[in-house]
Amino acid sequence: MATSQLAAPPEGSDLKPVPGAPGFPVIGTTFQMMRDPFAYSRKRRERFGTVSWSNVLFKPMVTLQGPEAAETVLVNRDKAFANGPAWTYFIGPFFHRGIMLLDFDEHLHHRRIMQQAFNKPRLRSYMQAMAPSIERGIEGWRPRDGFKFYDHMKQLTLDLAMDVFMGVELDRREADRINGAFIDAVRAGTAYVRFPVPGLRWHKGLRARKTLEKFFYEHLPAKREKGGDDLFAALCEAETDDGETFTDEDVVNHMIFVLMAAHDTSTTTMATMAYYLARNPEWQDRLREESLALGKPVLDFEDLEKLTTLDLVIKEALRLVAPVPALPRRTVKDTEVLGFHIPKDTFVFLPTLTNHYLEEYWPEPERFDPGRFAEDRREDKVHHYAWQPFGGGVHKCIGLHFAGMQIKSVLHQVLQRYRWSVPEGYEWPLDTTSLPSPKDGLPVRLEQI
Numbered sequence: 001m002a003t004s005q006l007a008a009p010p011e012g013s014d015l016k017p018v019p020g021a022p023g024f025p026v027i028g029t030t031f032q033m034m035r036d037p038f039a040y041s042r043k044r045r046e047r048f049g050t051v052s053w054s055n056v057l058f059k060p061m062v063t064l065q066g067p068e069a070a071e072t073v074l075v076n077r078d079k080a081f082a083n084g085p086a087w088t089y090f091i092g093p094f095f096h097r098g099i100m101l102l103d104f105d106e107h108l109h110h111r112r113i114m115q116q117a118f119n120k121p122r123l124r125s126y127m128q129a130m131a132p133s134i135e136r137g138i139e140g141w142r143p144r145d146g147f148k149f150y151d152h153m154k155q156l157t158l159d160l161a162m163d164v165f166m167g168v169e170l171d172r173r174e175a176d177r178i179n180g181a182f183i184d185a186v187r188a189g190t191a192y193v194r195f196p197v198p199g200l201r202w203h204k205g206l207r208a209r210k211t212l213e214k215f216f217y218e219h220l221p222a223k224r225e226k227g228g229d230d231l232f233a234a235l236c237e238a239e240t241d242d243g244e245t246f247t248d249e250d251v252v253n254h255m256i257f258v259l260m261a262a263h264d265t266s267t268t269t270m271a272t273m274a275y276y277l278a279r280n281p282e283w284q285d286r287l288r289e290e291s292l293a294l295g296k297p298v299l300d301f302e303d304l305e306k307l308t309t310l311d312l313v314i315k316e317a318l319r320l321v322a323p324v325p326a327l328p329r330r331t332v333k334d335t336e337v338l339g340f341h342i343p344k345d346t347f348v349f350l351p352t353l354t355n356h357y358l359e360e361y362w363p364e365p366e367r368f369d370p371g372r373f374a375e376d377r378r379e380d381k382v383h384h385y386a387w388q389p390f391g392g393g394v395h396k397c398i399g400l401h402f403a404g405m406q407i408k409s410v411l412h413q414v415l416q417r418y419r420w421s422v423p424e425g426y427e428w429p430l431d432t433t434s435l436p437s438p439k440d441g442l443p444v445r446l447e448q449i
């Protein structure tokens with residue numbers, strides 16, 4: 001297919017037009033991109049360079065590969081890139097008015113309030129609340145061949161979310177109902193059929209949103225009245241020094257969004273760690289020794305900095321499988337990236353997943369090598385935006401410390417109780433049509449220690 005330009009640069013400017021090709025009629029390059037994002041990115045780079053366009057999910061979209069473009073977009077110096085009109089296209093009906101979908105002054109207002117729910121004292125109490133739930137959750141695991149690690153991690157993070165975020169105990173049926181609603185809401189974002197047809201993803205997503213709203217509105221009055229140590233109470237109580245607070249509607253919208261933001265991302269990270277630790281038992285042993293050397297079955301807030309090898313493995317897992325594989329934005333004015341003209345109202349996206357495999361920045365990118373983050377190597381320092389699993393700029397993940405805390409707390413306990421392995425040569429079938437997850441649930445041989 002011939003190369004075509006996205007739009008002609010303004011006359012007299014020395015900007016270049018974005019090169020690309022629309023792809024197949026109607027669907028563009030959507031399938032290629034979702035099926036194998038790695039091959040797709042490589043091919044586009046070889047053919048067009050780091051900035052190119054094609055039709056994805058029925059819209060022309062510009063792919064901006066590499067850390068330099070990521071820096072321009074995320075720093076967003078001239079406020080040309082907006083989150084709301086981009087994310088809304090994918091997940092708007094399901095995560096309506098979540099903080100990530102707000103922009104500029106309004107976003108700042110909400111972010112300042114939300115920050116109160118993620119300060120140190122709050123994090124400390126979330127961590128305390130988490131420990132017994134983790135213990136309960138993993139105690140119930142039954143060692144066997146074919147133990148589906150991903151599925152169990154998903155269940156565990158949801159149960160933790162219910163305890164730590166909601167501060168309510170749900171029976172299994174209710175917890176499963178809410179879990180199901182989250183899964184449907186998340187999957188709806190990348191539906192090919194983007195209008196409600198009963199039985200298909202979009203329709204299920206809309207139904208899920210209603211279920212979640214009803215659930216949170218029902219629990220809200222008690223939460224406002226009684227308070228608590230959970231995130232739900234923290235959002236109800238959050239107040240800035242200037243007296244800004246959230247309305248009931250804000251609390252519900254943010255709860256739905258934050259639960260989603262926290263749930264699949266942490267699950268994917270822990271599953272990625274489990275996968276690579278199963279294939280690299282020497283690293284699994286090192287982590288187990290580190291945890292045992294601490295001499296505590298359960299991690300305290302003060303211990304977080306002490307598990308330095310675990311830190312390296314978390315970072316490498318986040319590099320190998322970025323749980324948020326791409327960050328979309330939409331331009332609200334004409335702008336430029338790396339000398340290319342991007343007109344107003346254009347979708348752009350930063351492919352974090354594949355950026356983390358760029359050979360110019362990451363030697364042997366396919367290799368699991370946590371040591372690349374060690375002080376004497378620090379390969380991530382090659383560019384400030386080379387390693388960006390949590391994004392950057394004003395929308396940078398507000399839950400990144402929470403995530404580290406949760407992942408460390410879980411792995412610390414799991415490592416001391418269990419050993420796991422996969423058959424020689426096993427490679428997990430990673431599904432990249434939505435947030436990355438293993439199609440087979442990651443079956444491992446789980447043994448009690």
Ligand code: HEM
Pocket residue numbers: 083099100101111258261262263265266269322323324327328388389390391392394395396397398399400402403
């Ligand atoms: C390993 C786990 C996680 C990863 C990889 C991750 C990744 C990200 C990324 C890439 C963004 C930026 C999106 C953008 O710029 O468009 C983001 C935003 C966000 N994350 Fe996380 N996240 C994780 C865990 C969490 C957790 C545990 C929470 C909450 C407890 C959380 C809450 C949020 C929120 C509220 C935002 C929106 C921030 C804003 O727009 O101001 N995330 N996350």
